Amino acid sequence: MEYALSAAQADEVLRALSRDFTVCAPKRFPKAGRYSDTDIVRYDRVEKFSDIVWETKSDYPAKEAVSPIQQTLFYFTEDEFRESKGPKKPILLFARPCDIHAQRIQAKIYAGNGGFEDFYYTRVRNLVKFAMMECGGGDDTCFCVSMGTNRTEDCSMAVKFSAEGMQVQLKEEAFLPYFQGMPETSYTPAFVEENVLKVEPPDLSDEGVYQALKKHPMWKEFDSRCTSCGSCTVACSTCTCFTTRDVLYGDNAEVGERRRVAASCQVAGFDQMAGQRELRPTPGDRMRYKVLHKFHDYKARFGESHMCVGCGRCIHRCPEFISIVETVRKMSAAVQEIQEEQSRAQAGAGVQP
Amino acid sequence: MNQDINIKKARTNCFRQSKVPGEFMLQMRVPGGFLDAAYLSVIEHIAKTWGDGNFHFGTRQTFDITGIPYGNIPAVNAYLEQYIREVDEQLCRVDLDTVSQEPQPWDPEGGYPTIGARNITACIGNYHCICANCNTFELARKIEPIIFPSHYHIKINIAGCPNDCNKAHLCDFGIIGVAKMTYHPERCIGCGACVRACEKGSTRVLSLNENTGKIEKDACCCIGCGECVRACPASAWTRQETKFYRVILGGRTGRQTPRTGKMFLNWATEEVVLSALRNWQKFSAWVMDYKPEYLHGGHLIDRAGYKKFKELILEGVALNPECLVAEDIFWQETEYRSNFNVKPMSLHHTAGPQ
Numbered sequence: 001m002e003y004a005l006s007a008a009q010a011d012e013v014l015r016a017l018s019r020d021f022t023v024c025a026p027k028r029f030p031k032a033g034r035y036s037d038t039d040i041v042r043y044d045r046v047e048k049f050s051d052i053v054w055e056t057k058s059d060y061p062a063k064e065a066v067s068p069i070q071q072t073l074f075y076f077t078e079d080e081f082r083e084s085k086g087p088k089k090p091i092l093l094f095a096r097p098c099d100i101h102a103q104r105i106q107a108k109i110y111a112g113n114g115g116f117e118d119f120y121y122t123r124v125r126n127l128v129k130f131a132m133m134e135c136g137g138g139d140d141t142c143f144c145v146s147m148g149t150n151r152t153e154d155c156s157m158a159v160k161f162s163a164e165g166m167q168v169q170l171k172e173e174a175f176l177p178y179f180q181g182m183p184e185t186s187y188t189p190a191f192v193e194e195n196v197l198k199v200e201p202p203d204l205s206d207e208g209v210y211q212a213l214k215k216h217p218m219w220k221e222f223d224s225r226c227t228s229c230g231s232c233t234v235a236c237s238t239c240t241c242f243t244t245r246d247v248l249y250g251d252n253a254e255v256g257e258r259r260r261v262a263a264s265c266q267v268a269g270f271d272q273m274a275g276q277r278e279l280r281p282t283p284g285d286r287m288r289y290k291v292l293h294k295f296h297d298y299k300a301r302f303g304e305s306h307m308c309v310g311c312g313r314c315i316h317r318c319p320e321f322i323s324i325v326e327t328v329r330k331m332s333a334a335v336q337e338i339q340e341e342q343s344r345a346q347a348g349a350g351v352q353p
Numbered sequence: 354m355n356q357d358i359n360i361k362k363a364r365t366n367c368f369r370q371s372k373v374p375g376e377f378m379l380q381m382r383v384p385g386g387f388l389d390a391a392y393l394s395v396i397e398h399i400a401k402t403w404g405d406g407n408f409h410f411g412t413r414q415t416f417d418i419t420g421i422p423y424g425n426i427p428a429v430n431a432y433l434e435q436y437i438r439e440v441d442e443q444l445c446r447v448d449l450d451t452v453s454q455e456p457q458p459w460d461p462e463g464g465y466p467t468i469g470a471r472n473i474t475a476c477i478g479n480y481h482c483i484c485a486n487c488n489t490f491e492l493a494r495k496i497e498p499i500i501f502p503s504h505y506h507i508k509i510n511i512a513g514c515p516n517d518c519n520k521a522h523l524c525d526f527g528i529i530g531v532a533k534m535t536y537h538p539e540r541c542i543g544c545g546a547c548v549r550a551c552e553k554g555s556t557r558v559l560s561l562n563e564n565t566g567k568i569e570k571d572a573c574c575c576i577g578c579g580e581c582v583r584a585c586p587a588s589a590w591t592r593q594e595t596k597f598y599r600v601i602l603g604g605r606t607g608r609q610t611p612r613t614g615k616m617f618l619n620w621a622t623e624e625v626v627l628s629a630l631r632n633w634q635k636f637s638a639w640v641m642d643y644k645p646e647y648l649h650g651g652h653l654i655d656r657a658g659y660k661k662f663k664e665l666i667l668e669g670v671a672l673n674p675e676c677l678v679a680e681d682i683f684w685q686e687t688e689y690r691s692n693f694n695v696k697p698m699s700l701h702h703t704a705g706p707q
Contacts, residue, residue, distance in 0.1 A: 029588075029591070030594065031591075031592060031594045032588060032591040032592070033588075033591075034483075034582060034583055034585075034588075035479070035483050035485075035583070036479035036485050036486050036487065036513075036530075036532070036579070036592060037479050037488070040588050040591075042588070059588075060588070068539070069539065069540050069541075069542060069587060070538075070539050070540070070541070070542075229544075229546050229584065229586045230542070230544055230546070230586040230587075231586035231587075233586075234542065234586045234587045235586075245543075245565075245566045247564070247565050247566075248564065261541075261542055261543060261566060262542045262587070263542065264542065264544065264586070267542075267544045267546075317586075319583070
């Protein structure tokens with residue numbers, strides 16, 4: 001079933017949905033941006049049509065609605081503990097195809113990795129229904145088509161927003177009652193078929209090339225450019241790393257809570273071990289780790305696709321204007337250089353008696 | 354050169370005497386130092402038609418056109434009408450028919466009615482700058498009609514943030530854009546970027562609590578620069594929507610008693626800054642007993658004493674609850690000669706009704 005809702009009718013439907021769902025969508029936080037008089041668009045609970053920011057990409061990803069930056073896992077008192085209470089209502093999450101694909105990838109890490117299922121992730125994820133926001137093409141930092149995340153059928157409904165209202169294609173019958181009496185129309189969601197920004201990750205299946213790339217001087221550029229602030233990973237649709245912390249209530253060490261808080265592989269100290277040793281002590285090392293993780297390592301482990309979904313938020317949020325797409329291109333150039341050197345070495349070895 | 358020229362009258366008209374006899378330099382006001390680039394052709398036209406073809410960026414962000422022969426002044430003034438109307442009357446809503454709060458119809462052919470309140474300077478502010486906390490030239494345009502045209506001198510500099518590139522510390526009434534921050538602990542990843550930013554570039558008021566992984570702040574010593582907001586990767590620090598200002602009072606350069614200004618107001622809202630400035634002319638008039646002299650604002654504060662200044666400038670001003678006011682200010686002057694203020698009684702100045 002397809003519907004064409006005016007803004008007022010969309011409000012009515014959202015009101016009805018809000019009775020049974022926590023409706024989450026990109027929302028504007030005026031003047032909360034990094035620079036004076038700039039806004040932030042991030043996921044939050046919405047109540048009405050005008051709350052939803054659809055014209056522009058959110059600064060922060062949809063993952064915040066599923067795995068928030070900070071979350072209490074359990075509370076403890078002496079030798080007893082109690083799990084934190086999860087969300088009571090199901091969540092209707094308005095998200096673009098890239099963000100929906102990102103949840104497929106997050107689920108692999110949280111619940112399909114090493115035979116262990118993350119209870120706190122799964123209990124929320126199981127409550128999430130997607131309302132796919134038809135994407136008008138994003139902005140000049142988007143490259144979903146290159147990453148194969150421009151289309152998705154994984155949603156309960158598809159929605160096309162405009163200033164006047166929204167067109168909805170219902171895919172799940174359970175949602176029919178919320179749209180009862182609303183004007184019907186004919187609407188089929190469209191997908192982004194081309195981005196201005198394109199990227200082709202290099203083939204790193206050759207172990208020799210892969211190892212040589214890790215040592216390539218290209219990463220040194222980031223020692224002076226990257227400030228290791230971690231903006232890229234907080235804004236990343238797929239990053240899942242977190243750290244746990246026990247917070248004690250006052251001076252009684254027997255009472256408190258265990259939280260998990262997002263962590264960033266880009267921030268110094270992320271990989272610090274006992275004895276203060278760090279595996280990746282420079283910004284260049286950390287950048288290499290992240291880029292290879294997103295454009296090689298994940299796929300090498302799980303097979304299906306690269307980890308990066310091409311939402312471009314890392315580019316959008318980087319205060320130093322480091323583009324991950326340009327970095328991948330530099331990586332491709334480095335791979336070519338390495339391969340040429342290898343074939344020269346082999347040819348050289350060939351003439352040896 | 355044999356001309357009978359009243360150079361004081363020319364100066365009041367914003368034409369500065371040159372070392373070349375009979376030549377003058379026009380100083381065109383640019384409140385906040387920001388204008389449509391189309392006005393550059395106006396500058397070019399004046400310079401090429403009536404001046405020596407050059408111009409100088411005035412130290413108070415005026416367009417200064419050099420080498421204008423005295424005889425050309427009437428023609429320049431007639432041409433200036435459109436510029437003055439567009440920039441001061443329309444952009445800043447200045448009432449050109451009131452000088453020093455007294456009715457005095459403006460002669461549209463006569464150029465600037467007075468040089469008194471000097472051009473308000475500003476850094477580029479948050480129109481462009483990643484550090485700024487406010488739109489500096491929009492504030493300048495709001496202040497312009499309060500202080501101009503007036504024979505009472507005041508130099509106002511506006512800086513978008515406490516870095517004070519525009520030297521609010523070196524003018525009569527310096528205004529610095531500051532922000533009050535909100536901390537959102539639920540978004541904080543405990544990376545310490547704000548702590549390092551504050552330590553490196555500000556007043557070291559932040560620390561990371563190792564037990565909670567969250568930030569603690571010595572709010573009292575925060576200068577409101579917003580570096581923590583800029584540094585945060587997760588928007589855990591945000592600027593509050595209300596804009597606040599710090600007012601630095603009584604700074605000056607000069608041959609006698611140069612000094613850095615001191616904090617007069619902290620965390621004042623725009624309305625508080627504007628209402629205080631609305632009392633400026635009244636204060637100046639009181640000090641000089643309604644007889645304007647060519648004397649800058651800081652000296653008037655010296656004559657009246659800070660406490661009298663405070664009383665008159667804050668008269669009827671409804672301070673916002675966050676606003677702090679200096680109870681007293683003790684400036685430290687550069688002593689070109691020691692005991693500068695010790696002199697015969699006959700050389701002492703007075704303030705108030707004579």
